[in-house]
Amino acid sequence: xxxxxxxxxxxxxxxxxxxxxxxxxxxxGAVLTGLTLVTPFAFETYGDNAFIALSVIAGLxxxxxxxxxxxxxxxxxxxxxxxxxxxxxxxxxxFDPLLSSDIYRYVWDGRVQAAGINPYRxxxxxxxxxxxxxxxxxxxxxxxxxxxTIYPPVAQFFFLIVTRIGESVTVMRLALMGCxxxxxxxxxxLLRRMHRPVTRVIAYLWHPLxxxxxxxxxxxxxxxxxxMLLGLWIALTSHTLRGAVMIALATLVKPLAAPVFxxxxxxxxxxxxxxxxxxxxxxxxxYLSVGWRVLGFLxxxxxxxxxxxxxxxxxxxxxxxxxFGEHQGDVVVYASLAALVLLLTGFSVARRSDxxxxxxxxxxxxxxxxxLLFVSPNxxxxxxxITPFTALCxxxxxxxxxxxxxxxxxxxxxxxxxxxxxxxxxxxGGLLLAWALAAWRTRMQRAAKAGVSP
Numbered sequence: 492x493x494x495x496x497x498x499x500x501x502x503x504x505x506x507x508x509x510x511x512x513x514x515x516x517x518x519x520g521a522v523l524t525g526l527t528l529v530t531p532f533a534f535e536t537y538g539d540n541a542f543i544a545l546s547v548i549a550g551l552x553x554x555x556x557x558x559x560x561x562x563x564x565x566x567x568x569x570x571x572x573x574x575x576x577x578x579x580x581x582x583x584x585x586f587d588p589l590l591s592s593d594i595y596r597y598v599w600d601g602r603v604q605a606a607g608i609n610p611y612r613x614x615x616x617x618x619x620x621x622x623x624x625x626x627x628x629x630x631x632x633x634x635x636x637x638x639x640t641i642y643p644p645v646a647q648f649f650f651l652i653v654t655r656i657g658e659s660v661t662v663m664r665l666a667l668m669g670c671x672x673x674x675x676x677x678x679x680x681l682l683r684r685m686h687r688p689v690t691r692v693i694a695y696l697w698h699p700l701x702x703x704x705x706x707x708x709x710x711x712x713x714x715x716x717x718x719m720l721l722g723l724w725i726a727l728t729s730h731t732l733r734g735a736v737m738i739a740l741a742t743l744v745k746p747l748a749a750p751v752f753x754x755x756x757x758x759x760x761x762x763x764x765x766x767x768x769x770x771x772x773x774x775x776x777x778y779l780s781v782g783w784r785v786l787g788f789l790x791x792x793x794x795x796x797x798x799x800x801x802x803x804x805x806x807x808x809x810x811x812x813x814x815f816g817e818h819q820g821d822v823v824v825y826a827s828l829a830a831l832v833l834l835l836t837g838f839s840v841a842r843r844s845d846x847x848x849x850x851x852x853x854x855x856x857x858x859x860x861x862x863l864l865f866v867s868p869n870x871x872x873x874x875x876x877i878t879p880f881t882a883l884c885x886x887x888x889x890x891x892x893x894x895x896x897x898x899x900x901x902x903x904x905x906x907x908x909x910x911x912x913x914x915x916x917x918x919x920g921g922l923l924l925a926w927a928l929a930a931w932r933t934r935m936q937r938a939a940k941a942g943v944s945p
Contacts, residue, residue, distance in 0.1 A: 531583075586707060591872070597663050645774055670717040715875075718741035722735065732766055750855070836858060863877065
């Protein structure tokens with residue numbers, strides 16, 4: 492009996508391959524739709540753990556859908572992929588941001604700049620800004636009574652431009668969904684350039700992380716991802732320096748885009764670093780009236796608040812401390828070693844001989860994963876930087892990280908709180924395991940080839 496069951500289980504993948512792929516893809520879309528429809532209400536009733544469970548399941552459904560989409564006729568698949576992606580984004584746009592209030596600060600910063608005031612000068616509750624307060628945006632700003640803005644200048648330019656259209660959360664989210672449209676277009680262009688099915692764009696469009704963190708929460712990381720991919724497209728297909736300018740702009744939205752430079756730089760080429768430094772200086776220039784305070788809350792409290800200076804939320808360092816205990820200066824040692832590993836790995840990537848598109852994107856994907864591992868952010872939206880690579884590369888480590896990031900959607904005010912160390916261990920432990928399995932598989936494949944070679 493057990494043998495018969497085992498035989499049937501082995502036949503299941505082959506059976507799935509013989510079934511019509513379009514109805515299966517539509518079925519996956521229906522499951523994803525159901526999960527998305529109930530998520531806001533489950534969150535309101537049962538808290539963020541319900542959100543995590545439903546969104547992680549949605550992520551797993553997206554993996555299945557990505558495989559199915561490659562077997563569906565392209566025209567039919569794209570109609571279904573885009574139709575559902577747009578419908579789901581319109582739906583989550585109807586709800587207030589569930590897990591973050593950052594977008595209210597974006598609107599506030601745009602309003603402050605429009606009034607001719609440097610956003611790095613005052614925190615929102617300062618009396619100097621009393622005339623700008625309202626009942627819609629101001630009450631929802633986090634850290635309003637002690638923190639000036641943390642966002643770099645390109646993000647500030649974006650806030651100013653968008654709020655001239657409308658000073659509302661909805662307008663800001665629509666603008667960031669416009670950035671998503673740029674991201675999706677570039678993903679499809681890159682897929683075509685690599686001669687891969689453009690239907691793989693489903694991996695991004697149906698992924699729950701950008702759905703909730705851009706369309707619902709409206710995180711500015713959506714702008715960073717769009718600029719990063721635009722820079723990569725320009726650098727890898729036409730003009731490297733112009734691409735570097737766009738990537739520099741991306742880092743001035745969120746610095747997490749910085750590792751991408753290694754994928755387009757050639758060692759000892761001095762022009763690119765000079766261009767990048769010039770772009771950074773020019774972008775900061777309009778805000779230098781506050782001096783060093785132009786670095787905002789980042790240097791004045793965020794590193795302390797997020798447990799980075801103390802090392803409490805650096806996952807690898809926390810594991811080390813569990814085994815060997817805490818020692819004075821271990822954060823400095825950790826940061827130095829992490830920076831050294833990233834620099835050496837980046838330099839190795841820059842020195843590679845194969846500079847074709849697909850391997851380059853694979854290396855950049857790996858660098859971003861490594862940076863996320865060392866920095867180990869506390870919030871899921873920081874991992875949006877890796878989501879385009881689920882479509883472009885589709886490696887198991889990328890899927891593990893992009894879905895595992897949803898475990899960080901924790902709020903301290905709910906009754907059942909999963910410790911952050913546990914959430915990060917699921918996320919980054921899964922990444923290390925995926926890397927180990929990939930290395931083992933590569934080794935076995937090489938051994939098999941060596942065994943049959945003459």
